[in-house]
Amino acid sequence: MKLTLGITSCTPEWQLLLSQIGVPSSTVDLSAASDLSHLPSIIVSSKLTASEKLNALEYLSSGGTILTEADTAQILFSIKTRFQHVRYIEPQFDDIFQTVRSGFFDGKLKLPKDATHLMSDSGQSLIQTVRHGDGVALILPGGFISGVLDSSVRRRSFSTAGPIFPSERVSRRSKGVIRTVVEKSLQFLFGERQLPLVTLSPFPDGASTVFNFRIDTDFSSEDDVKRLYDLCRQHSITATWFVETASAARWIKLYAQMEDQEMGLHCFKHRVFASFSKNQKNVWRGLDLLTGERIHPEGFAAPFGLWSQSLSKAVEHHGFTYSSEFALDYDNLPFYPFLGERFSTVLQVPVHPISTSSLRNAHHSLEDIKAYFDFVIAAHTQYRLPLFFYDHPSNANLDALNWLFERIGDRSIQQMTLADYSRWWIERSATKWTPFLEDGKIRTERSRHPASLNVQIHRGVHEWAVTEMKDEIDLSDLSFRHEAAAATESPMSVRSAYTWKMMVNDMLHNYWKFRL
Ligand SMILES: [Zn+2]
CATH class of the missing domain: 3.20.20.370 (Glycoside hydrolase/deacetylase)
Incomplete structure (x- = not known):
């Protein structure tokens, strides 16, 4: 089976994220009457017509998995939503997102009302699971993914055991946290189908x-x-x-x-x-x-x-x-x-x-x-x-x-x-490759072969292994590691406060920015 992810529309935000994650993907047309069952998972990133909705639901019923945002899920599953300002994300007691780091979002999101995963500052979870037939869908908040394209800036505190939080003016949103939420979602969805998620390692x-x-x-x-x-x-x-x-x-x-x-x-x-x-x-x-x-x-x-x-x-x-x-x-x-x-x-x-x-x-x-x-x-x-x-x-x-x-x-x-x-990352990004699962082995086809390229193989959200990208990888030869719990960081309720010290640092920043 081909382990390539399907996506209905590769928008800039999805293109950016999938390239960082290093997961191979291909565009799928939900309006065509073709069989979609060969796809491990589909990201539904476009608005759906009536016939596309029917095909998506049929794919789910037969055991497929879908990742989408709340706007599309309203059309697909008639879920209820509500708008809410989310200052920060702080996962706790979460069987999918436990190892995701806390981070800032600081913007309005369309939340699925029955969400049970990924806790936010409001006490409201952000992500809903919907089971339909033999399949499962994960519903992210509307507006969450496009957060990676935001270019606004805020002074943020960083976790420390020292006397005062160090701070710096950085991107308003913790984009690395948005990426890991997507990674965990894909690991979960592939895992639900007992399929490994194979991605490119970020390191040579x-x-x-x-x-x-x-x-x-x-x-x-x-x-x-x-x-x-x-x-x-x-x-x-x-x-x-x-x-x-x-x-x-x-x-x-x-x-x-x-x-x-x-x-x-x-x-x-x-x-x-x-x-x-x-x-x-x-x-x-x-x-x-x-x-x-x-x-x-x-x-x-x-x-x-x-x-x-x-x-x-x-x-x-x-x-x-x-x-x-x-x-x-x-x-x-x-x-x-x-x-x-x-x-x-x-x-x-x-x-x-x-x-x-x-x-x-x-x-x-x-x-x-x-x-x-x-x-x-x-x-x-x-x-x-x-x-x-x-x-x-x-x-x-x-x-x-x-x-x-x-x-x-x-x-x-x-x-x-x-x-x-x-230079190494540019080589990684330019590598076109397709992994296949055949008899407990991962076979890869690829356009080029930088010697230093490695793949990460995830079994659900808890286990992963890293190995050199080869023509054939025997899963039974790999030693899988258990994903560790997230590092203990200072509580976001404390880190998100704007203190007098941060105000003074912001004033000094503006002074230097315009003086020189
Ligand atoms: Zn400088």
Whole structure:
């Protein structure tokens, strides 16, 4: 049996999510009288006509599974719905979504009234299951999936055992949480049919995470840069540097002399402008200084982690491979941002947005900072997220970074520059492949075969294994791991409060944003 997911309309939000998850899919036409029983599951993402509704219900009756949103479920099953503002998601006692991380949504959703899964701040669950004949459907709230296209920004607190929550201005919605809700839904629906869900691993060579140290050089002195570079060399860290070029113009050759480091562009002036032409010019002036030293960056990271369509088009105009802005996303897997009518050609690589200076600003001692990074390393490994940390040379806590680099070395966590990971991810995205289940074995057909590509095989929501992508994978040869319970984080009721400290940080942010 082909293990390809069906989808009625591959809208931009679904295209983005399915590519991140790495699940093969094909478009299905529900109006055709063809037999759909060969499809393990169908995402019904379009409005249904009367005949399409009949075919969808018949597919369900005969044991099929469907993932859809509340608007479509009103037509399919006549469910009752109601609009509600959902501030955050916090799964508890949930047999499908227990291992999904808590996160912010902060928007109006159309909720299925009889939902019993995925708890929100209102005490109301967000996801309903409907059984119909031999089949089952999961109903997500209306407006939930399009949350991944949102580009608004809020200051958010991050979970810590330290004295005050560290915070940063990041994407308003926890898009990584939306993705994992979809992943868990698909694992559940395939599992209901006793079928494995086979997806591409987000990491090469069977790694369970990868590490990168990103440095934004904002107004650092030459000595600060040298000190941080020396620390990186001491620990064999190949960091990714995003150079703020205007203040470093006199000594910019230092960056060309560094060994085994990746050079990217931060900016010329540390500003983000409203217009394409001003952004384009700022990028051009920064690039001009770097290329004068024979540095040809593949990556860009905007000042203040800001993202906008006009900036994104300016970065695209200069042919960058990737960019990295936590105002668009953080703690998630890469994706191509949607620009309203098309996808950008520049891959977005999310990082973890809390640095040692954010932690010191939140009164963390060295021991608190170590405990914080230990928690993030454990959580990201568990959620299969990259460990992409960032910092600044001018106010980095070198003692904490010395400890962090030792930790990464001790754990033998694979290092990659952001450029290496981006190039690998682009290869992953371009791989067309189809898995088949035949006599307890997974057979794969594929367009190309990057040697480092691995697949994840999920048995329901609780068990998974990772293995190299081969022509044939014998399921009985794999050692399946049990999905661990979600990491314990600070309660969302506390994390979602907007404190005086956050207000002060927002005021300072606005001051710096417009002053420089
Ligand atoms: Zn900066």
